[in-house]
Amino acid sequence: MPSLINLTRDNEIGANCYCLDFHRQRIVLDAGMHPKRAGNDATPNLSPAASHRTDAIFLTHAHLDHAGCLPLLQLTQPDARVFMSPPTFHLAEPLLFNSVNVMKRQREELNISEYPLFTRRDVQETMKKWQACPLNRWWSLNGEPLADSDKYTLRFRLHHAGHILGSVMVELQTADRRILYTGDICLHNQTLMMSAALPPGPFDLLIVETTRGAQPTERGITRGLIEQELIAAIRTTFQRGGAVLMPIFALGKTQELITLLHQAMRRGDLPADTVLHIGGLGKVFTRIYDETADFSERAHRDLELMRDIRPQIFDLRKIAKFKPKKKHLYLLPSGMMAENTTSNLIAGHFLPHEENSIYFVGYSDPDSPAGRLRRAAADGERVTLNPRHGDHPIRSEVRHFDFTSHANRENLLNFIISAAPKNIALVHGDTDALAWFQQEIPRQLPAANVFIPAPGQRIEF
Ligand SMILES: [Zn+2]
Missing domain, CATH: 3.60.15.10 (Ribonuclease Z/Hydroxyacylglutathione hydrolase-like)
Known part of the structure; x- marks a missing residue:
C-alpha cells in the first residue's frame, strides 16, 4: 500500500x-x-x-x-x-x-x-x-x-x-x-x-x-494594481530626493522586480536615469535566468536581464562608506533582513532620513528583522535590526507591497x-x-x- x-x-x-x-x-x-x-x-x-x-x-x-x-x-x-x-x-x-x-x-x-x-x-x-x-x-x-x-x-x-x-x-x-x-x-x-x-x-x-x-484575497486587488502602487511610491520618494531599499530574495523576486522596474522606466513611469542595484548572488541567478531563457517557461524571453537592464552590482567591500544616493533603488538580500545580510547592514543608513523609503515586496516572517521593522514602523517605535548595532529611530517610509x-x-x-x-x-x-x-x-x-x-x-x- x-x-x-x-x-x-x-x-x-x-x-x-x-x-x-x-x-x-x-x-x-x-x-x-x-x-x-x-x-x-x-x-x-x-x-x-x-x-x-x-x-x-x-x-x-x-x-x-x-x-x-x-x-x-x-x-x-x-x-x-x-x-x-x-x-x-x-x-x-x-x-x-x-x-x-x-x-x-x-x-x-x-x-x-x-x-x-x-x-x-x-x-x-x-x-x-x-x-x-x-x-x-x-x-x-x-x-x-x-x-x-x-x-x-x-x-x-x-x-x-x-x-x-x-x-x-x-x-x-x-x-x-x-x-x-x-x-x-x-x-x-x-x-x-x-x-x-x-x-x-x-x-x-x-x-x-x-x-x-x-x-483572504482582497477583492479588486490585482497584481497590476500593486505594481502601480509601487511605482507611484518610488516616484514620490524620488521627488523628495530619497533612495529606496528593497530587502529581497536573490532568486526569483530579484529578477521579477528588476524586470518590472525596467519596464516602468521604458514606459516613462519612472525616470530613465533611475539606477538599480542588486547583490552579487542576485547577479549569479540573474545570469542563469538569461542563459536558460530558451528552455524555460518565462515571459519576455527576448529581454536579456543583465545586458538590457544593466543593474549595478552592489560592492560589499565599500559598505563602510555607503550612503544612499537619490534616484537609486537598492534591491538587496536578504528578503527577511537576516542579521549580517546586506539589506540588514545598510538599513541603518535609510531609517533615520525621512526622504528615504524601505519597501518590502514579499513575505516577511514576523520574527525576522524584516517582520520587526514592519511592526515597529506601524507602531511608531524604534527598531533593533542587529543587537550589535543598537536600535534605530524610523523616520523613513516603510511599506509592504504584496508581490507574492x-x-x-x-x-x-x-x-x-x-x-x-x-x-x-x-x-x-x-x-x-x-x-x-x-x-x-x-x-x-x-x-x-x-x-x-x-x-x-x-x-x-
Ligand atoms: Zn519557494
Whole structure:
C-alpha cells in the first residue's frame, strides 16, 4: 500500500521533505533547510528515510527551504538519482555553494559546531547523481525518457509550477494510481514567470502547499494594481530626493522586480536615469535566468536581464562608506533582513532620513528583522535590526507591497476541487493556513480524505 511520511520537524513553512513509498519504490520529495532555525535543528528529520534505500529524489525548485539539505540527504543515500528541471539544475549549484559559505560564517559567528553540514566538495560529488528532465514528458525512475505508448510500472512527469525559474510540480503514475506533489505553486502570472500549467485530475493523492491559506484575497486587488502602487511610491520618494531599499530574495523576486522596474522606466513611469542595484548572488541567478531563457517557461524571453537592464552590482567591500544616493533603488538580500545580510547592514543608513523609503515586496516572517521593522514602523517605535548595532529611530517610509509568488488560497482551492483527489496531504503552511484548507476542502469534496501529515508518522492511503 502506498504511504507518506512527513520528514519536516513541525507542521509549518520549514524544511520541506516528504518520503513516499509507492509501488515498491522509495521516493523523497525535496530536502530543504529551515529558514529560521540553525544547526541540526534546521534539517529535516531524515532518520525515517534512512531505514531503507532511497531510489529517487525530486527537487521541485532551488529555494533553500526545498533544496538546502539535498547534499546531506544524498550523502546518506549515495545511490539515489536526483531529478529536477533543467533551470533548477543550473540554479541549485550556486545556491548550495553559497549555503556552504553562509554555514561556515555562522559556525564562527554563532558558534554552531556542526556547520557546515556539507562542504563544496560534497556538493560537487553529489551533483554527479543529478539529472535535468525537460518538462511535460514521461520519464522512468531510472532516468530514461519514455514515449507515451512505452510500457512502464512507475513513471513521472514534471509540470511548470509558476513560482520561480525552473520550479515544477511532480506527477507520479502507475497503471492504476496517480500522485501529484505541487512544491511551491503560483496560479497567477508574474512579470517573468507565467502561471502554473496544471495537469488535469483526478489524483489518488495530492500533496499540496498551503502558504497563503490564512490570507483572504482582497477583492479588486490585482497584481497590476500593486505594481502601480509601487511605482507611484518610488516616484514620490524620488521627488523628495530619497533612495529606496528593497530587502529581497536573490532568486526569483530579484529578477521579477528588476524586470518590472525596467519596464516602468521604458514606459516613462519612472525616470530613465533611475539606477538599480542588486547583490552579487542576485547577479549569479540573474545570469542563469538569461542563459536558460530558451528552455524555460518565462515571459519576455527576448529581454536579456543583465545586458538590457544593466543593474549595478552592489560592492560589499565599500559598505563602510555607503550612503544612499537619490534616484537609486537598492534591491538587496536578504528578503527577511537576516542579521549580517546586506539589506540588514545598510538599513541603518535609510531609517533615520525621512526622504528615504524601505519597501518590502514579499513575505516577511514576523520574527525576522524584516517582520520587526514592519511592526515597529506601524507602531511608531524604534527598531533593533542587529543587537550589535543598537536600535534605530524610523523616520523613513516603510511599506509592504504584496508581490507574492505563491497561489492565493481561492485559486488553490479551486484547483484542488477540480483535481478531485481521493487523498489530500496539506503541507508547507503555518497552523492557520493548514486549518483553512482543512475546513474548506470537505465542504466541496465531502468524500475526500483531507489530512495534515504529522511529522514522522507513516500514513497509508
Ligand atoms: Zn519557494
